[in-house]
Amino acid sequence: MPPKHVEDLFSGAYDDALTPREAERFAAHLRECDACASAYEAFHASVDALRALPAARMPVMVHLPSTPPVAEQRAFPVRLPRAWRPQLRAGFATGIAAAAAVVLVVLAVSHQGGGGTSPGSSTALEAPSSTGGATTTPGCPAPAAASASQQLTSGFDNREVKTEPDRPGQQLVLATASDHYAPGSQVAVYSLLTAPLPAAAAANGTVAPTTSVAAVPCVRVEAASALPSQGGTAPVPAGGRAVFATPAPAAAGSGAGSSIGAGAVPGSPLTPILYFSIPPNTPSGTVLHVVATVPAGYPQPGDPAFSVDLVITVR
Protein backbone atom coordinates (compact mmCIF):
# COMPACT_ATOMS: atom_id res chain seq x y z
CA MET A 1 0.00 0.00 0.00
CA PRO A 2 1.53 3.32 -1.01
CA PRO A 3 2.06 6.10 1.52
CA LYS A 4 -0.84 8.55 1.67
CA HIS A 5 1.18 11.47 0.37
CA VAL A 6 1.94 9.43 -2.75
CA GLU A 7 -1.58 8.07 -3.14
CA ASP A 8 -2.93 11.61 -2.91
CA LEU A 9 -1.15 12.36 -6.18
CA PHE A 10 -2.66 9.46 -8.14
CA SER A 11 -5.68 11.36 -9.40
CA GLY A 12 -3.72 14.45 -10.35
CA ALA A 13 -1.19 12.27 -12.12
CA TYR A 14 -3.95 10.51 -14.05
CA ASP A 15 -5.36 13.85 -15.18
CA ASP A 16 -1.95 15.38 -15.87
CA ALA A 17 -2.91 17.97 -13.31
CA LEU A 18 0.24 17.83 -11.17
CA THR A 19 2.66 20.72 -11.15
CA PRO A 20 5.89 19.96 -13.04
CA ARG A 21 7.71 19.59 -9.73
CA GLU A 22 5.07 17.23 -8.34
CA ALA A 23 5.05 15.22 -11.54
CA GLU A 24 8.81 14.87 -11.50
CA ARG A 25 8.87 13.73 -7.87
CA PHE A 26 5.96 11.38 -8.44
CA ALA A 27 7.63 9.72 -11.43
CA ALA A 28 10.90 9.44 -9.57
CA HIS A 29 9.17 7.81 -6.62
CA LEU A 30 7.38 5.27 -8.79
CA ARG A 31 10.67 4.29 -10.38
CA GLU A 32 12.04 3.41 -6.96
CA CYS A 33 8.94 1.95 -5.30
CA ASP A 34 7.47 -1.14 -6.91
CA ALA A 35 4.47 -1.20 -4.57
CA CYS A 36 3.55 2.37 -5.46
CA ALA A 37 4.05 1.72 -9.16
CA SER A 38 1.83 -1.34 -8.97
CA ALA A 39 -0.86 0.53 -7.02
CA TYR A 40 -0.83 3.39 -9.51
CA GLU A 41 -1.07 0.94 -12.39
CA ALA A 42 -4.19 -0.59 -10.82
CA PHE A 43 -5.59 2.87 -10.14
CA HIS A 44 -4.96 3.91 -13.75
CA ALA A 45 -6.50 0.72 -15.12
CA SER A 46 -9.65 1.07 -13.05
CA VAL A 47 -10.25 4.65 -14.18
CA ASP A 48 -9.59 3.54 -17.76
CA ALA A 49 -12.15 0.77 -17.33
CA LEU A 50 -14.75 3.23 -16.11
CA ARG A 51 -14.03 5.62 -18.93
CA ALA A 52 -14.38 2.75 -21.39
CA LEU A 53 -18.01 2.13 -20.47
CA PRO A 54 -20.19 3.04 -23.42
CA ALA A 55 -22.32 6.13 -23.36
CA ALA A 56 -26.02 5.51 -22.91
CA ARG A 57 -28.93 7.03 -24.75
CA MET A 58 -32.04 8.46 -23.20
CA PRO A 59 -34.56 5.71 -23.97
CA VAL A 60 -37.70 7.82 -23.77
CA MET A 61 -38.71 11.24 -25.00
CA VAL A 62 -38.47 14.18 -22.63
CA HIS A 63 -41.85 15.85 -22.22
CA LEU A 64 -41.93 19.59 -21.79
CA PRO A 65 -44.81 21.80 -20.71
CA SER A 66 -46.84 23.21 -23.56
CA THR A 67 -46.41 26.75 -22.27
CA PRO A 68 -43.34 28.81 -23.21
CA PRO A 69 -40.48 28.74 -20.69
CA VAL A 70 -40.85 32.31 -19.47
CA ALA A 71 -44.54 31.84 -18.81
CA GLU A 72 -43.56 29.84 -15.76
CA GLN A 73 -41.49 32.59 -14.19
CA ARG A 74 -42.76 33.77 -10.85
CA ALA A 75 -41.63 36.89 -9.07
CA PHE A 76 -41.81 35.31 -5.64
CA PRO A 77 -42.05 31.59 -6.09
CA VAL A 78 -41.47 30.89 -2.42
CA ARG A 79 -43.89 32.32 0.04
CA LEU A 80 -43.62 31.44 3.64
CA PRO A 81 -46.62 29.96 5.41
CA ARG A 82 -49.00 32.61 6.65
CA ALA A 83 -48.34 31.61 10.23
CA TRP A 84 -44.75 32.72 9.95
CA ARG A 85 -45.27 36.17 8.51
CA PRO A 86 -45.77 38.13 11.75
CA GLN A 87 -42.55 36.70 13.14
CA LEU A 88 -40.73 37.50 9.96
CA ARG A 89 -41.72 41.13 10.15
CA ALA A 90 -40.35 41.27 13.65
CA GLY A 91 -37.10 39.67 12.68
CA PHE A 92 -37.28 37.40 9.77
CA ALA A 93 -33.86 35.84 10.10
CA THR A 94 -34.91 34.47 13.42
CA GLY A 95 -38.20 33.45 11.94
CA ILE A 96 -36.52 31.44 9.25
CA ALA A 97 -34.30 29.80 11.77
CA ALA A 98 -37.24 28.97 13.94
CA ALA A 99 -39.03 27.48 10.97
CA ALA A 100 -36.12 25.15 10.59
CA ALA A 101 -36.07 24.24 14.22
CA VAL A 102 -36.57 20.62 13.43
CA VAL A 103 -33.60 20.48 11.13
CA LEU A 104 -31.51 17.58 12.13
CA VAL A 105 -27.89 16.84 11.67
CA VAL A 106 -27.39 13.16 11.32
CA LEU A 107 -23.97 11.73 11.68
CA ALA A 108 -23.84 8.42 9.93
CA VAL A 109 -20.66 6.46 9.89
CA SER A 110 -19.53 4.13 7.16
CA HIS A 111 -16.14 2.57 7.00
CA GLN A 112 -14.61 1.81 3.67
CA GLY A 113 -12.98 -1.52 3.25
CA GLY A 114 -15.40 -3.90 4.74
CA GLY A 115 -16.25 -4.73 8.24
CA GLY A 116 -19.84 -3.96 7.52
CA THR A 117 -22.25 -2.15 9.70
CA SER A 118 -24.54 -3.82 12.07
CA PRO A 119 -28.05 -2.54 11.89
CA GLY A 120 -28.61 -3.77 15.35
CA SER A 121 -25.90 -1.84 17.08
CA SER A 122 -24.90 1.72 17.41
CA THR A 123 -22.48 3.79 19.32
CA ALA A 124 -21.92 7.36 20.25
CA LEU A 125 -19.20 9.58 18.98
CA GLU A 126 -17.56 11.69 21.61
CA ALA A 127 -19.39 14.95 21.81
CA PRO A 128 -17.91 17.58 24.11
CA SER A 129 -21.39 18.75 24.74
CA SER A 130 -22.67 19.53 28.14
CA THR A 131 -26.01 18.12 27.14
CA GLY A 132 -24.61 14.70 26.17
CA GLY A 133 -26.64 11.55 26.24
CA ALA A 134 -29.53 10.48 24.12
CA THR A 135 -32.00 13.25 23.58
CA THR A 136 -34.56 14.16 21.01
CA THR A 137 -35.54 17.36 19.31
CA PRO A 138 -37.24 19.06 22.26
CA GLY A 139 -35.03 21.47 24.13
CA CYS A 140 -33.45 22.98 21.07
CA PRO A 141 -31.64 26.21 21.75
CA ALA A 142 -33.07 29.48 20.60
CA PRO A 143 -32.09 30.09 16.99
CA ALA A 144 -29.05 32.23 16.47
CA ALA A 145 -29.76 34.79 13.80
CA ALA A 146 -27.01 35.78 11.46
CA SER A 147 -26.77 38.83 9.28
CA ALA A 148 -27.19 38.51 5.57
CA SER A 149 -23.58 39.50 5.05
CA GLN A 150 -22.34 36.38 6.76
CA GLN A 151 -21.42 33.61 4.39
CA LEU A 152 -19.83 30.22 4.80
CA THR A 153 -17.06 30.80 2.34
CA SER A 154 -13.60 31.84 3.52
CA GLY A 155 -11.83 29.48 5.87
CA PHE A 156 -13.91 26.47 4.90
CA ASP A 157 -12.26 23.85 2.75
CA ASN A 158 -15.21 21.53 3.07
CA ARG A 159 -18.56 22.96 2.15
CA GLU A 160 -21.78 21.54 0.79
CA VAL A 161 -24.60 23.60 -0.60
CA LYS A 162 -28.04 22.27 -1.34
CA THR A 163 -30.47 24.26 -3.39
CA GLU A 164 -33.85 23.38 -4.74
CA PRO A 165 -34.67 24.57 -8.23
CA ASP A 166 -38.27 24.77 -7.11
CA ARG A 167 -37.32 27.14 -4.32
CA PRO A 168 -35.24 29.91 -5.84
CA GLY A 169 -32.94 31.68 -3.45
CA GLN A 170 -33.23 29.06 -0.76
CA GLN A 171 -30.19 27.09 0.20
CA LEU A 172 -28.87 25.08 3.06
CA VAL A 173 -25.12 25.06 3.66
CA LEU A 174 -23.01 22.82 5.84
CA ALA A 175 -19.29 23.45 6.25
CA THR A 176 -16.24 22.39 8.17
CA ALA A 177 -12.73 23.76 8.14
CA SER A 178 -11.38 20.67 6.39
CA ASP A 179 -12.63 17.50 4.75
CA HIS A 180 -9.96 15.37 6.41
CA TYR A 181 -9.52 14.99 10.15
CA ALA A 182 -7.19 12.87 12.20
CA PRO A 183 -8.57 10.47 14.80
CA GLY A 184 -9.01 12.27 18.10
CA SER A 185 -9.50 15.68 16.55
CA GLN A 186 -12.48 17.88 17.20
CA VAL A 187 -14.72 18.90 14.35
CA ALA A 188 -16.76 22.09 14.32
CA VAL A 189 -19.76 22.04 11.99
CA TYR A 190 -21.21 25.28 10.66
CA SER A 191 -24.52 25.74 8.94
CA LEU A 192 -26.51 28.47 7.30
CA LEU A 193 -30.03 28.38 6.00
CA THR A 194 -30.93 31.02 3.46
CA ALA A 195 -34.43 31.73 2.28
CA PRO A 196 -35.97 34.43 0.13
CA LEU A 197 -38.49 36.74 1.67
CA PRO A 198 -40.52 39.53 0.14
CA ALA A 199 -39.23 42.92 1.12
CA ALA A 200 -41.38 45.95 1.70
CA ALA A 201 -42.91 47.35 -1.43
CA ALA A 202 -40.93 50.14 -3.01
CA ALA A 203 -42.39 53.51 -3.84
CA ASN A 204 -43.16 52.49 -7.39
CA GLY A 205 -45.15 49.56 -6.18
CA THR A 206 -42.63 46.91 -7.16
CA VAL A 207 -41.46 44.35 -4.69
CA ALA A 208 -37.95 43.00 -4.73
CA PRO A 209 -36.97 39.74 -3.14
CA THR A 210 -34.53 39.82 -0.29
CA THR A 211 -32.72 37.13 1.54
CA SER A 212 -32.36 36.32 5.17
CA VAL A 213 -29.71 34.19 6.68
CA ALA A 214 -29.77 32.31 9.92
CA ALA A 215 -27.80 29.63 11.62
CA VAL A 216 -29.65 26.36 11.73
CA PRO A 217 -30.46 26.22 15.39
CA CYS A 218 -31.30 22.69 16.33
CA VAL A 219 -29.25 19.60 15.70
CA ARG A 220 -28.80 16.14 16.96
CA VAL A 221 -26.28 13.49 16.19
CA GLU A 222 -26.90 9.90 15.33
CA ALA A 223 -24.44 7.13 14.72
CA ALA A 224 -25.23 4.13 12.58
CA SER A 225 -22.24 1.91 13.19
CA ALA A 226 -19.71 1.23 15.87
CA LEU A 227 -16.45 3.08 16.01
CA PRO A 228 -13.36 2.04 17.92
CA SER A 229 -13.04 3.05 21.54
CA GLN A 230 -16.77 2.99 21.89
CA GLY A 231 -17.70 -0.28 23.42
CA GLY A 232 -21.28 0.29 24.26
CA THR A 233 -24.25 -0.44 22.12
CA ALA A 234 -27.72 0.92 22.41
CA PRO A 235 -31.07 0.00 20.96
CA VAL A 236 -31.62 1.55 17.58
CA PRO A 237 -34.92 3.34 17.21
CA ALA A 238 -37.11 3.33 14.13
CA GLY A 239 -35.08 4.65 11.26
CA GLY A 240 -32.07 2.57 12.15
CA ARG A 241 -29.96 5.18 13.89
CA ALA A 242 -29.53 6.14 17.48
CA VAL A 243 -29.50 9.67 18.74
CA PHE A 244 -26.61 10.32 21.00
CA ALA A 245 -26.38 14.02 21.67
CA THR A 246 -27.56 17.46 20.89
CA PRO A 247 -25.00 20.21 20.79
CA ALA A 248 -24.50 22.60 23.64
CA PRO A 249 -26.19 25.79 22.49
CA ALA A 250 -24.32 28.73 23.94
CA ALA A 251 -21.22 26.82 24.93
CA ALA A 252 -20.01 26.75 21.38
CA GLY A 253 -17.26 29.08 20.35
CA SER A 254 -16.80 31.89 22.73
CA GLY A 255 -16.93 30.30 26.15
CA ALA A 256 -13.96 31.62 28.12
CA GLY A 257 -11.55 28.89 28.98
CA SER A 258 -13.65 26.30 27.25
CA SER A 259 -11.91 23.75 25.10
CA ILE A 260 -15.05 23.33 23.09
CA GLY A 261 -14.07 25.83 20.45
CA ALA A 262 -10.86 24.05 19.51
CA GLY A 263 -12.12 22.93 16.14
CA ALA A 264 -13.70 26.21 15.14
CA VAL A 265 -12.63 28.23 12.16
CA PRO A 266 -10.58 31.22 13.34
CA GLY A 267 -12.06 34.54 12.40
CA SER A 268 -15.43 33.17 11.38
CA PRO A 269 -18.25 35.43 12.49
CA LEU A 270 -20.46 32.41 12.91
CA THR A 271 -20.79 30.07 15.82
CA PRO A 272 -20.55 26.39 15.03
CA ILE A 273 -23.83 24.56 15.44
CA LEU A 274 -22.18 21.33 16.41
CA TYR A 275 -18.90 20.00 17.74
CA PHE A 276 -17.89 16.40 17.90
CA SER A 277 -14.68 14.48 18.44
CA ILE A 278 -13.54 11.62 16.28
CA PRO A 279 -12.66 8.61 18.42
CA PRO A 280 -8.88 8.17 18.67
CA ASN A 281 -8.66 4.72 17.10
CA THR A 282 -10.93 5.36 14.13
CA PRO A 283 -9.38 3.69 11.06
CA SER A 284 -8.03 5.83 8.30
CA GLY A 285 -10.52 6.09 5.47
CA THR A 286 -13.57 6.06 7.68
CA VAL A 287 -16.18 8.30 6.11
CA LEU A 288 -18.46 10.43 8.24
CA HIS A 289 -21.63 11.97 6.84
CA VAL A 290 -23.13 15.04 8.42
CA VAL A 291 -26.61 15.45 7.00
CA ALA A 292 -28.89 18.38 7.67
CA THR A 293 -32.47 18.02 6.56
CA VAL A 294 -35.15 20.62 6.08
CA PRO A 295 -38.37 18.80 6.79
CA ALA A 296 -41.19 18.29 4.35
CA GLY A 297 -43.76 21.01 4.28
CA TYR A 298 -41.33 23.88 4.65
CA PRO A 299 -41.66 26.60 3.56
CA GLN A 300 -44.89 25.61 1.84
CA PRO A 301 -47.22 22.72 2.56
CA GLY A 302 -46.50 19.88 0.19
CA ASP A 303 -42.85 20.76 -0.32
CA PRO A 304 -40.69 17.66 -0.08
CA ALA A 305 -37.91 17.44 2.47
CA PHE A 306 -34.45 18.29 1.27
CA SER A 307 -31.09 17.76 2.82
CA VAL A 308 -27.43 18.49 2.44
CA ASP A 309 -24.77 15.87 3.02
CA LEU A 310 -21.31 16.87 4.17
CA VAL A 311 -18.60 14.25 4.02
CA ILE A 312 -15.62 14.06 6.35
CA THR A 313 -12.90 11.48 5.89
CA VAL A 314 -10.71 10.29 8.73
CA ARG A 315 -7.03 10.48 7.91
Added chain:
Amino acid sequence: MDDEALVERSRHGDRDAFAALVTRYQDELYTMALRLLGTPADAADVVQETFLRAYVKLPELRGASVRAWLYRVAVNCGHDVQRRAVRRPTEPLEDREGNIVELPDPALGPEATALARERAAAVRAALMTLPEVFRIAVVLRDVNDLTYEEMAQSLRIPLGTVRSRLNRGRALLASALRASPAMNTHAHGEG
Protein backbone atom coordinates in the same frame (compact mmCIF):
# COMPACT_ATOMS: atom_id res chain seq x y z
CA MET B 1 -26.21 27.82 -32.06
CA ASP B 2 -24.34 27.81 -28.74
CA ASP B 3 -25.87 27.11 -25.34
CA GLU B 4 -26.06 30.72 -24.28
CA ALA B 5 -27.93 31.71 -27.44
CA LEU B 6 -30.39 28.87 -26.97
CA VAL B 7 -30.97 29.89 -23.37
CA GLU B 8 -31.50 33.49 -24.39
CA ARG B 9 -34.06 32.51 -26.99
CA SER B 10 -35.73 30.20 -24.49
CA ARG B 11 -36.00 33.07 -22.06
CA HIS B 12 -37.92 34.96 -24.69
CA GLY B 13 -40.45 32.18 -25.00
CA ASP B 14 -38.88 30.09 -27.74
CA ARG B 15 -39.87 26.58 -26.79
CA ASP B 16 -37.99 25.07 -29.73
CA ALA B 17 -34.76 26.62 -28.48
CA PHE B 18 -35.20 24.85 -25.18
CA ALA B 19 -36.03 21.63 -27.01
CA ALA B 20 -32.68 21.99 -28.78
CA LEU B 21 -30.97 22.14 -25.38
CA VAL B 22 -32.80 18.97 -24.41
CA THR B 23 -31.62 17.22 -27.55
CA ARG B 24 -28.08 18.38 -26.91
CA TYR B 25 -27.83 17.27 -23.28
CA GLN B 26 -30.34 14.49 -22.69
CA ASP B 27 -28.02 11.59 -23.50
CA GLU B 28 -25.07 12.76 -21.43
CA LEU B 29 -27.33 13.58 -18.48
CA TYR B 30 -28.96 10.19 -18.87
CA THR B 31 -25.56 8.50 -18.89
CA MET B 32 -24.59 10.41 -15.76
CA ALA B 33 -27.81 9.47 -13.99
CA LEU B 34 -27.51 5.85 -15.09
CA ARG B 35 -24.02 5.59 -13.61
CA LEU B 36 -25.09 7.35 -10.45
CA LEU B 37 -28.27 5.40 -9.81
CA GLY B 38 -27.74 2.16 -11.70
CA THR B 39 -31.27 1.77 -13.04
CA PRO B 40 -32.57 2.99 -16.41
CA ALA B 41 -36.00 3.90 -15.08
CA ASP B 42 -34.58 6.11 -12.34
CA ALA B 43 -32.09 7.64 -14.75
CA ALA B 44 -34.84 8.52 -17.20
CA ASP B 45 -36.83 10.05 -14.32
CA VAL B 46 -33.83 12.18 -13.44
CA VAL B 47 -33.47 13.49 -16.98
CA GLN B 48 -37.17 14.25 -17.29
CA GLU B 49 -37.24 16.03 -13.95
CA THR B 50 -34.02 17.90 -14.68
CA PHE B 51 -35.40 19.47 -17.83
CA LEU B 52 -38.74 20.25 -16.22
CA ARG B 53 -36.98 22.06 -13.39
CA ALA B 54 -34.61 23.80 -15.77
CA TYR B 55 -37.55 24.84 -17.95
CA VAL B 56 -39.18 26.87 -15.23
CA LYS B 57 -35.93 28.10 -13.69
CA LEU B 58 -34.31 29.52 -16.79
CA PRO B 59 -34.59 33.08 -15.50
CA GLU B 60 -32.19 32.16 -12.70
CA LEU B 61 -29.47 31.09 -15.06
CA ARG B 62 -27.32 34.17 -15.45
CA GLY B 63 -23.57 34.24 -15.71
CA ALA B 64 -23.10 30.52 -15.17
CA SER B 65 -22.17 27.79 -17.61
CA VAL B 66 -25.32 26.19 -19.00
CA ARG B 67 -23.70 22.79 -18.88
CA ALA B 68 -22.56 23.12 -15.27
CA TRP B 69 -25.99 24.45 -14.29
CA LEU B 70 -27.79 21.53 -15.93
CA TYR B 71 -25.49 19.10 -14.18
CA ARG B 72 -26.15 20.78 -10.88
CA VAL B 73 -29.89 20.45 -11.40
CA ALA B 74 -29.44 16.84 -12.51
CA VAL B 75 -27.29 15.91 -9.52
CA ASN B 76 -29.92 17.36 -7.20
CA CYS B 77 -32.66 15.51 -9.06
CA GLY B 78 -30.61 12.34 -8.88
CA HIS B 79 -30.27 12.73 -5.16
CA ASP B 80 -34.00 13.20 -4.77
CA VAL B 81 -34.90 10.35 -7.09
CA GLN B 82 -32.49 8.08 -5.28
CA ARG B 83 -34.05 8.92 -1.95
CA ARG B 84 -37.51 8.20 -3.31
CA ALA B 85 -36.48 5.01 -5.08
CA VAL B 86 -34.03 3.69 -2.55
CA ARG B 87 -35.94 0.46 -2.12
CA ARG B 88 -36.37 -0.18 -5.85
CA PRO B 89 -34.54 -3.34 -6.90
CA THR B 90 -31.75 -3.02 -9.42
CA GLU B 91 -32.81 -3.65 -12.99
CA PRO B 92 -30.68 -4.81 -15.87
CA LEU B 93 -29.27 -2.13 -18.13
CA GLU B 94 -31.12 -3.54 -21.11
CA ASP B 95 -34.66 -2.36 -20.69
CA ARG B 96 -37.62 -4.64 -21.09
CA GLU B 97 -39.10 -2.89 -24.07
CA GLY B 98 -36.12 -3.86 -26.13
CA ASN B 99 -34.58 -0.44 -26.26
CA ILE B 100 -30.86 -0.66 -26.59
CA VAL B 101 -29.51 1.31 -23.70
CA GLU B 102 -25.87 0.46 -24.23
CA LEU B 103 -24.53 -0.64 -27.58
CA PRO B 104 -21.99 -3.49 -27.82
CA ASP B 105 -18.86 -2.92 -29.88
CA PRO B 106 -19.46 -4.71 -33.22
CA ALA B 107 -15.71 -5.10 -33.74
CA LEU B 108 -15.44 -7.59 -30.87
CA GLY B 109 -15.97 -11.32 -31.30
CA PRO B 110 -18.50 -13.26 -29.23
CA GLU B 111 -16.04 -14.29 -26.53
CA ALA B 112 -14.47 -10.87 -26.24
CA THR B 113 -17.93 -9.35 -26.22
CA ALA B 114 -18.95 -11.60 -23.35
CA LEU B 115 -15.82 -10.72 -21.43
CA ALA B 116 -16.27 -7.02 -22.11
CA ARG B 117 -19.85 -7.24 -20.87
CA GLU B 118 -18.71 -9.05 -17.75
CA ARG B 119 -16.07 -6.45 -17.05
CA ALA B 120 -18.42 -3.59 -17.74
CA ALA B 121 -20.86 -5.11 -15.26
CA ALA B 122 -18.05 -5.38 -12.72
CA VAL B 123 -17.14 -1.72 -13.21
CA ARG B 124 -20.76 -0.64 -12.83
CA ALA B 125 -21.14 -2.76 -9.72
CA ALA B 126 -17.92 -1.39 -8.25
CA LEU B 127 -19.08 2.14 -8.94
CA MET B 128 -22.30 1.53 -7.03
CA THR B 129 -20.32 0.56 -3.92
CA LEU B 130 -18.91 4.07 -3.62
CA PRO B 131 -20.53 6.49 -1.18
CA GLU B 132 -22.70 8.89 -3.12
CA VAL B 133 -20.51 11.97 -2.83
CA PHE B 134 -17.50 10.13 -4.19
CA ARG B 135 -19.53 8.40 -6.87
CA ILE B 136 -20.82 11.76 -8.07
CA ALA B 137 -17.29 13.13 -8.33
CA VAL B 138 -16.03 10.11 -10.24
CA VAL B 139 -19.00 10.04 -12.59
CA LEU B 140 -18.84 13.73 -13.43
CA ARG B 141 -15.15 13.47 -14.23
CA ASP B 142 -14.70 10.01 -15.71
CA VAL B 143 -18.09 9.40 -17.28
CA ASN B 144 -19.07 12.90 -18.35
CA ASP B 145 -15.60 14.39 -18.62
CA LEU B 146 -16.40 17.58 -16.75
CA THR B 147 -13.41 19.75 -15.93
CA TYR B 148 -12.48 20.35 -12.31
CA GLU B 149 -13.88 23.87 -12.64
CA GLU B 150 -17.19 22.61 -14.05
CA MET B 151 -17.40 20.10 -11.22
CA ALA B 152 -16.79 22.84 -8.67
CA GLN B 153 -19.56 24.90 -10.27
CA SER B 154 -21.96 21.99 -10.52
CA LEU B 155 -21.42 20.77 -6.98
CA ARG B 156 -20.75 24.20 -5.46
CA ILE B 157 -17.67 23.02 -3.71
CA PRO B 158 -14.10 24.37 -3.73
CA LEU B 159 -11.58 23.01 -6.23
CA GLY B 160 -9.59 21.41 -3.42
CA THR B 161 -12.64 19.43 -2.39
CA VAL B 162 -13.20 18.39 -6.00
CA ARG B 163 -9.67 17.02 -6.15
CA SER B 164 -9.83 15.21 -2.84
CA ARG B 165 -13.22 13.65 -3.57
CA LEU B 166 -12.13 12.56 -6.99
CA ASN B 167 -8.93 11.03 -5.69
CA ARG B 168 -10.76 9.26 -2.91
CA GLY B 169 -13.52 8.04 -5.22
CA ARG B 170 -11.11 6.71 -7.80
CA ALA B 171 -9.07 4.98 -5.11
CA LEU B 172 -12.22 3.32 -3.77
CA LEU B 173 -13.16 2.25 -7.28
CA ALA B 174 -9.73 0.72 -7.81
CA SER B 175 -10.00 -1.07 -4.51
CA ALA B 176 -13.44 -2.46 -5.38
CA LEU B 177 -12.27 -3.59 -8.80
CA ARG B 178 -9.21 -5.33 -7.41
CA ALA B 179 -11.57 -7.57 -5.50
CA SER B 180 -13.67 -8.34 -8.57
CA PRO B 181 -13.09 -11.75 -10.21
CA ALA B 182 -14.21 -10.40 -13.58
CA MET B 183 -11.32 -7.96 -13.68
CA ASN B 184 -8.81 -10.73 -13.07
CA THR B 185 -10.07 -12.88 -15.93
CA HIS B 186 -8.12 -12.73 -19.18
CA ALA B 187 -9.40 -13.51 -22.62
CA HIS B 188 -7.54 -15.93 -24.83
CA GLY B 189 -4.70 -14.16 -26.50
CA GLU B 190 -4.43 -11.59 -23.77
CA GLY B 191 -1.44 -11.43 -21.39
